[in-house]
Amino acid sequence: MPLISTKGVYGLTAMYELSKHENDTPLQIKEISSNAKIPQNYLEQLLSKLRHAGLVKSIRGAKGGYILADKPENIIVKDILIALEGDLKVIDSKTENPILNMFFSDAKDNTKKIFDLSLTQLDEYQDKYNEVLHYSI
Template sequence: MKISTKGRYGLTIMIELAKKHGEGPVSLKTIAQANDLSEHYLEQLIAPLRNTGLVKSIRGAYGGYILSDVPSKITAGDVIRVLEGPITPVEGIEDEEPAKRELWIRIRDAIKEVLDNTTLEDLASHSEDGEADAYMFYI
């Protein structure tokens, strides 16, 4: 499974919202500028995140987006599934011979384990220089 820019940039949006959680709405323009991304592309990504209830939009001059829940309750898996679809490393796993099927299932389950046990809070707590404040990733 290869995560596309949809998943990567969508996760970027969500991490930025997690970093600003409790401070009020954040505009897509602010997120785009901070991460050197296209605001137009982020507008396309925010719609499914809003439609599935992961973010809420706030209208008005000081509007923008906020997380619909606390960052500790939203996982990377939640975001990736909305933007990328089901997590599967290989199409047609059920048609594979048993030995290969078992391998693909183990890979899928390992990916799910990491994504579903990594919250936005975990990701937002990483410092800008790439060092984790208190969280380690193991694959």
Template sequence: MKISTKGRYGLTIMIELAKKHGEGPTSLKSIAQTNDLSEHYLEQLIAPLRNAGLVKSIRGAYGGYILGKEPTKITAGDIIRVLEGPISPVEGIEDEEPAKRELWMRIRDAVKDVLDNTTLEDLASHTDTGDSDAYMFYI
């Protein structure tokens, strides 16, 4: 399974909103500038996140976006499913021979477990210690 820029940048948006949770709305422009991303692309990603109730838009001169739920209630899996679709390492698992089907299902379940047990709070509060293994997930 390969996560596209939709999933990666969507996670970036959500982590930035979680970091500013409780401080009021954050503009996509500021998120784009902070992370050196295309504001236009982020605008395309925010709509499905808003439709799923993960973010809320605030209109007006000081408007922007806020999280739709507490950062502890939103998982990486919620975000990836909205932007990427179902989590599956291969398509057509049901058509595979039993041994391979079992392998693909175990991989799928391991990835789901990591994504569904990692909250936005976990991601937003993570600080880089310089140790590349400090926040490594092993499947």
């Protein structure tokens, strides 16, 4: 039972790619697909869901493509994942034990808190990655 499927992983990857796009011009789907290593057909489906959720905007025309619907610091990872996955599931059914139901409810709430970062805050992981690359013994 995966917590996040490829929909969530690829969708978050696409959103992060859009957040890194410097100027306000739309990013074409083929560019997002190529940069993020996401199959273009699958990406089209994901961007459609993200558009319906109000997280991206599509711009039509020859110079069209996709842009974030808001500033990256205002877009939360949890919202992206919920838009694509429907919900963040730790367990999908209730048990007969009310204590375990409370435990799983808390686990679900804590899971959502873990993903309560903005797209901009994901840059902290870039800093950690750079530290690992430059670490020497």
